[in-house]
Amino acid sequence: MAKGFRSDLSRRERQIMDILYRQGRASAAEVLAGLPDPPGYSAVRALLRILEEKGHVRHEGEGKRYVYLPMQPRQNAAQSALRQVLHTFFGGSIENAVATLLSDQDTQLSEEELARLADLIDQAREGEKQP
Amino acid sequence: MAKGFRSDLSRRERQIMDILYRQGRASAAEVLAGLPDPPGYSAVRALLRILEEKGHVRHEGEGKRYVYLPMQPRQNAAQSALRQVLHTFFGGSIENAVATLLSDQDTQLSEEELARLADLIDQAREGEKQP
DNA sequence: GCTGTCATGCTAAAATTTTAGCATTACCTT
DNA sequence: AAGGTAATGCTAAAATTTTAGCATGACAGC
Numbered sequence: 141m142a143k144g145f146r147s148d149l150s151r152r153e154r155q156i157m158d159i160l161y162r163q164g165r166a167s168a169a170e171v172l173a174g175l176p177d178p179p180g181y182s183a184v185r186a187l188l189r190i191l192e193e194k195g196h197v198r199h200e201g202e203g204k205r206y207v208y209l210p211m212q213p214r215q216n217a218a219q220s221a222l223r224q225v226l227h228t229f230f231g232g233s234i235e236n237a238v239a240t241l242l243s244d245q246d247t248q249l250s251e252e253e254l255a256r257l258a259d260l261i262d263q264a265r266e267g268e269k270q271p
Numbered sequence: 272m273a274k275g276f277r278s279d280l281s282r283r284e285r286q287i288m289d290i291l292y293r294q295g296r297a298s299a300a301e302v303l304a305g306l307p308d309p310p311g312y313s314a315v316r317a318l319l320r321i322l323e324e325k326g327h328v329r330h331e332g333e334g335k336r337y338v339y340l341p342m343q344p345r346q347n348a349a350q351s352a353l354r355q356v357l358h359t360f361f362g363g364s365i366e367n368a369v370a371t372l373l374s375d376q377d378t379q380l381s382e383e384e385l386a387r388l389a390d391l392i393d394q395a396r397e398g399e400k401q402p
Numbered sequence: 403g404c405t406g407t408c409a410t411g412c413t414a415a416a417a418t419t420t421t422a423g424c425a426t427t428a429c430c431t432t
Numbered sequence: 433a434a435g436g437t438a439a440t441g442c443t444a445a446a447a448t449t450t451t452a453g454c455a456t457g458a459c460a461g462c
Contacts, residue, residue: 147289147307150282150419150449158278158359168409176278183451185410190449204458205409218360219375222368225356226378228289229349234372234380235388237353241365242395244350247357249365249395257366258392264373265385281419281449299439314421316440321419335428336439 146221149196152187157196157210161217165209167202278355280327283318288327288341292348296340298333 149157152175159174160166166174172184188208191197199206210217230236241247249257280288283306290305291297297305303315319339322328330337341348361367372378380388 147286148282151279152450155278158355162359179451180453181409182453186412186451187449189411214360215371218356218368218371219377221356221360222372223375223378224289225349225352226372228293229345229352232378234369234378235384235391237349237372238365238369238388239391240346240349241353241357241368242391244354246350247354247363247365251396253366254392254396257369258389258396260366260370260373261385261389261392264380265382265389283420310421311423312439313423317421317442318419320441 146217146224153191153194153196156184156187156191160197160208160210161214164214165200165207167205167207171208284322284327287315287318287322291328291339291341292345295345296331296338298336298338300336302339 146154146157155175156171159171163170163174168181168185168188171188172178172181175184178184188197188199192199192208196211197208198211199208201207226232226234226237230240242249286306287302290302294301294305299312299316299319302319303309303312306315309315319328319330323330323339327342328339329342330339332338357363357365357368361371373380
């Protein structure tokens, strides 16, 4: 799987991969429901088949219908996506990215969430100190 | 500007926008140099013109050549990109995203960077406590 | 059995994207 | 002046993506 595979995807391919990662797995009908400016059912199925041919997706039978899953593990894809955003918009800086998130009204954290985040940082610092 | 405008861009459009955000501004030649599997110079120019027609980009004369800049401010685009990744891969959770970054070998933080990050969280907690 | 609904496999046309090339201009160097 | 290089404006063809529709199969309900 190419490093920047998400930027190698066409518009619709990308939209579909995002739905599959968000939901973990989805039928063609579920993918259709999640698409912006959705085409018809058969258009979605054709795209899913293409994504499968390209190796980005696989399907499993579930009852009498297919359900599609991303081939690349979620964790890998998530890391890759995060790195790409850091690189593109934040010069690679985690600090700047976190600052942006913390200052963003739409992603406001509760007291409890901030506490857990602080714990996370502390653990990373402890791990850093022990050689 | 549509909310998820990056997922509305075609493959090459998206690659070009990312270069413009990373570099802040770029000539056609610079964009060309940054593209994976690059086409010819005139292909890049044509794409920049299309992006400009669509309103994503504007150009300024700089000496005897054009330099292109994104229309949407970097901060907005950055926030939007981060939110999209959070939503797609982390169920909207900042904590999970930060945990992933901290556990990622490729984005390892120094002691000093962790300290600054901890400060950032503390400031957000202070801000949270004062009504 | 028939009808309706949901599904798949497949095709190919429509739409969009991507690409390169031509004509022209502006310079620098010989 | 001629040649070379870099640039722009523009066009349209090539390539790719996106889309819908047909044929078929599997069920369920009447």
